[in-house]
Amino acid sequence: DTEVTQTPKHLVMGMTNKKSLKCEQHMGHRAMYWYKQKAKKPPELMFVYSYEKLSINESVPSRFSPECPNSSLLNLHLHALQPEDSALYLCASSQALRLGKTGRNYGYTFGSGTRLTVV
Amino acid sequence: AQKITQTQPGMFVQEKEAVTLDCTYDTSDPSYGLFWYKQPSSGEMIFLIYQGSYDQQNATEGRYSLNFQKARKSANLVISASQLGDSAMYFCAVGRGAGGFKTIFGAGTRLFVKA
Numbered sequence: 001d002t003e004v005t006q007t008p009k010h011l012v013m014g015m016t017n018k019k020s021l022k023c024e025q026h027m028g029h030r031a032m033y034w035y036k037q038k039a040k041k042p043p044e045l046m047f048v049y050s051y052e053k054l055s056i057n058e059s060v061p062s063r064f065s066p067e068c069p070n071s072s073l074l075n076l077h078l079h080a081l082q083p084e085d086s087a088l089y090l091c092a093s094s095q096a097l098r099l100g101k102t103g104r105n106y107g108y109t110f111g112s113g114t115r116l117t118v119v
Numbered sequence: 120a121q122k123i124t125q126t127q128p129g130m131f132v133q134e135k136e137a138v139t140l141d142c143t144y145d146t147s148d149p150s151y152g153l154f155w156y157k158q159p160s161s162g163e164m165i166f167l168i169y170q171g172s173y174d175q176q177n178a179t180e181g182r183y184s185l186n187f188q189k190a191r192k193s194a195n196l197v198i199s200a201s202q203l204g205d206s207a208m209y210f211c212a213v214g215r216g217a218g219g220f221k222t223i224f225g226a227g228t229r230l231f232v233k234a
Contacts, residue, residue: 042226043210045221099172108164109166113162113163
C-alpha cells in the first residue's frame with residue numbers, strides 16, 4: 001500500500017462549526033505532515049509529527065488542532081474557522097530523510113487533499 | 120531563512136521536446152535535499168526527483184533529470200520528450216532540518232504541453 005488517504009475530499013463548514021480532517025497511511029512512515037495550499041500558491045507547512053509526537057508547529061492559529069492517535073493516522077481538528085482558512089489541506093508522510101545523500105524515494109507521499117470551504 | 124525562487128510562472132513546450140524548469144535556492148544548512156514535485160489539476164502532489172546536497176552527480180528518474188549546480192545554488196528540472204500528461208504545476212522544494220522534516224516549496228511553474 002503506497003497511498004495516503006484523506007477524508008473527506010470536500011468539506012463546507014460554517015464559522016461556528018467543529019469538524020475534523022482525517023489522514024491515513026500504511027507505509028510504515030513515521031513522519032506525517034499537514035500542509036495548507038491556497039489557490040495558485042505553493043503548499044505551506046503547518047504541522048509535522050515524528051513518531052506520533054508533534055515536532056514542528058509553524059505558528060498555526062489554535063483554531064487548527066492536530067492529533068496523531070497512532071503511527072498510521074493523523075487528524076486535523078477545526079474549530080471557529082474564518083473564511084480565509086478556505087484552502088486545500090494536504091496530508092503527507094515520509095520516512096525520516098537523510099538529507100544530502102544520494103538515494104531513491106526520498107520524497108513525501110501526499111494525499112489527494114481536502115478542499116475546505118468556510119462560509 | 121531559506122528561500123526558493125522559481126522565476127517562470129508559466130512555460131509552454133511542444134510535445135516530444137525537452138523543457139527546463141528553473142529553480143534557485145538559498146539555505147545556510149550544510150546538508151539539505153532538493154526535490155521536485157508535480158501537481159496536476161486534480162490537486163495531488165507527486166514526488167518526481169531528489170538531489171542530495173553532497174551528491175556530485177545529477178539525479179535522474181526516467182524522463183526527469185535534475186541539473187544541480189551547487190555553487191550557483193541552482194536545481195533545474197529537465198523533462199525530456201514532453202508528453203501531454205506533463206501539463207501541470209511543478210514545484211521545486213528544499214528539505215532541511217533533522218529528519219528532513221521541514222520541506223519548503225517554491226512558488227511553482229505552470230507547464231503547458233502543446234500537441
